[in-house]
Amino acid sequence: MSSKGFSPIISEYHILWEALKHYESRLEKLSSMETDEDKQLAYDEKLQDLDGVLSSIKAAAKSDFDLEFE
Template structure:
């Protein structure tokens, strides 16, 4: 099944992921628990792939450049 978002949905998802990215960065930088830091760093790496996929889809579907 292929999901095609509308422009507004791309923008909402992008903003939510950017907010989550800031949250994970804060955890990674301030956590005193090494396991929490490693988990946050792992999620940040996965999030970078999600950002790239979302950017590619937005450009393909609507010519929308997400930054």
């Protein structure tokens, strides 16, 4: 992340992580409650994309500040 011009500080990593984990939880709930298969697929695709973003943030936080997120 930081290699693309965005260099968050430690507190910003924590805010991003917490916000994205909350969004992930919300998407999981919406997906599980959805009866329309197309909408459920859309939620699942967003969850898959979000997993990549979380992985990137986790790696950048580890590299920049030796932070560990779970």
